[in-house]
Amino acid sequence: MSTTLPTPAPVSLPETDEFWAATAEGKLLLRRCDDCGIPIWYPRPFCPVCGSFRTSWSEASGRGTVYTFTVVHRSGIPGYREALPYVVAYVELAEGPRVMTNIVDCEPDEVVVGMPVRVVFHDTGKGSALYRFQPDPTATGDGS
């Protein structure tokens, strides 16, 4: 992509402060349930599967595949409207959760469902970074 996407700083809630601080260090954290073991997304100190409050952080692999996507051709959002066209997607992390994000570092028309991707971090300059995903040339198979 020839145009750089904006990097709006997220509003961090108390229970996601660690998550966003880790992104600034190039780490993608997943909250995981200590009782049933399932990765939790979006991050919350509560397991919506078994109801446990016993949860903790672990680092995600940062790899996944494109579950679905759209190429946005019209946008009124400052920063984004200057970057058209751009890709909004759900990436299915290797750990399971499907995470909303952008696909970057490729032409929008190169994105397909099932494409292997890996995380990159775009610093917001405010103690956090946005987790976006780029094509993963090291992946084998189509990932779908």
Place this chain on the structure above:
Amino acid sequence: MTIRGKAFIAGIYEHPLREIPDRSNSQIHAEVAAGALADAGLSLSDVDAYFCDASAGFGPISMADYLGLRLTHVDSTETGGSSYVVHVGHAAEAIAAGKCQVALITLAGRPRSAAMAGRPGGGGATPDMVFEGLWGMSGAVTGYAMAATRHMHEFGTTSAQLAEVKVAASLHAQHNPNAFLQEPMTVEEVLESPMISSPLRRDDCCVVTDGGGALIVVSPEVARDLSRVSAKVLGHGETVKHADNGRLDLTYTGAVVSGPRAFEEAGVTQADIDYVSIYDSFTITVVETLEDLGFCAKGEGGRFVLDGALVAPEGRLPFNTDGGGLCNNHPSNRGGITKVIEAVRQLRGEAHPAVQVRDCTIALAHGTGGSIGSRMGSSTLILGTEDA
């Protein structure tokens, strides 16, 4: 109907703290929910109804998502401090009517800490909004477009099939002098309209209009004394479909829950439905909803809408004969009320003669809220003529 003896308060919990600077409102909702359920000897998986005020997030949807609730009844009636008393009454009514069995009511807020801490967003922001507000989601279309991409990937649905939905709506709208768009369209014209958020084009989207609508719902006794023909409520269903702890599946909607409950309550099947008002914020909304309501198998919606299936009066399943949200009206960006209005017109025999379904005795109206691209409300209503 009386609610006397039909419902009981089985659990209570008062949060022990009076100053909570280090948690979001959402977490506090979760904590009090767990406390009251423990008091009652129940668990979250027992809950099938949720009640909250407007401060809990996106109505009841945010907390249903946060808690992972599986719901068949929701209510976010906002009446200030009296809300939670109202909620008890509503819960009792719903239980008496068989809508739910275990209703959870929660309240949370941090006016003391939020003002002192001065955190951006304070307690008002919910995590779903934060984690999905960073990526350039440009209005509702972005999420619906991602649903369309996935539906196409899994089932081979095509843009031309989606366009058939718009074409059918436009053929109806030509008879509606109040419709925002009154010109009949062809599939080719829809496919030539500008791409907004792939694969959805301008003409896959509903119109943006001012306006509104109203309904008067009355008791059988009142209805009996009116000279005007009424439509009988036969069945209803509702739910929240959410992101399911990141395991969201964009190929179906909440209609998979609301639809069967409505059909069961009404005692009718899909074959009995003479006319449908299907929420049509986007063409993909209609295709997925028709599948989820059981008018065709999952994945067959794109093929189902071919050959004029939705075109009144002769199509297999005449839909949105006012022109729908796609061509007629989507007031205040909400199309639910117009869906019910047109269904009543059909049952009264008062739709435009060119699109009036003959012997229309049972009609279905379906509403969608939020986004099929993340989390949504869904409600299905089945109506009949007075003697249905």
